[in-house]
């Protein structure tokens with residue numbers, strides 16, 4: 001099972017002899033489907049070569065301040081935004097002290113300071129350093145700030161002593177890292193979600209479709225799984241790996257998607273309609289490939305059934321969430337759809353100008369009958385987690 005499919009893990013390596021074990025950690029994270037980028041402190045590079053991490057992660061390794069720079073001096077902010085989670089393993093006593101102080105004297109501490117996401121540290125140090133009041137106080141403060149502390153373990157140490165302070169074994173860390181994504185807000189709920197485009201056949205070879213990549217829907221499916229939901233994903237044709245632990249049903253046309261949704265929906269508490277369903281289909285699709293003629297062709301289109309509106313009209317309707325991708329007057333159109341389709345929540349965004357379909361970043365506003373919340377532009381993975389938190393909150397308030 002790919003527990004970390006599509007996840008972006010930024011692995012920070014600080015100066016400790018345990019740094020060599022992080023090479024194995026990178027391998028295990030990649031094996032679970034994660035994209036891994038490694039940032040090393042200067043001291044870490046004295047313990048292990050950046051090339052080792054580069055070969056294992058398949059990405060360049062960052063260490064010096066300007067390694068992440070692409071000419072605008074903003075590389076550190078980009079890297080922090082890129083990460084779904086920052087894991088510092090090993091985290092030396094010195095690194096923990098600097099993190100606690102909010103120092104930004106090198107790339108790795110700066111990234112942590114510039115991140116509003118999940119940060120975890122795997123301490124590694126001699127047992128007396130671990131037991132020192134200064135370290136204890138640093139850890140307590142970091143914990144209180146919401147930083148996850150993984151370990152340390154106990155056992156023999158490089159200095160010959162035995163006790164607490166060993167970095168957790170890579171296998172253990174590779175098991176712990178996926179749990180950093182769990183929130184539990186949708187525990188015990190069944191959630192049905194559509195994603196991707198639909199294809200409306202014109203003839204045996206051709207179809208009408210749209211630019212949807214499915215990324216937003218798949219990120220939502222993954223975020224819902226992490227929030228504890230039992231997820232069924234009805235997907236149009238996309239080139240994305242299945243989220244771990246989702247039941248996935250593949251469809252092509254809006255009609256097939258309608259049928260799949262209607263046969264699954266009764267068992268579900270929440271329905272999210274993230275698919276870009278075609279509003280129209282060719283009225284008379286041909287079984288044969290249509291031959292070129294020496295004339296123009298008119299393509300007659302007929303309306304597809306509105307899936308999300310049909311779900312919202314069911315007597316025992318699930319908590320229903322729709323999407324509105326608009327090129328103008330986002331709020332007006334979104335609120336119109338919220339009401340007309342009988343939705344509980346609608347996620348609306350401006351499309352075009354490098355936003356919306358096909359891209360990795362997105363901004364979104366969630367509207368409900370008497371309120372709204374804007375979510376700033378960020379990666380679709382992070383956005384999905386924020387959206388699931390809002391969906392969970394509203395679902396809980398109504399049920």
Ligand code: C5P
Pocket residue numbers: 254273274275276277278279304305306307308309321322323324325337
């Ligand atoms: O009306 P519009 O297509 O912009 O509405 C978008 C919302 O309606 C999305 O949530 C989309 O998944 C859903 N929809 C649907 N069935 C259709 C068309 C759109 O469920 N036939």
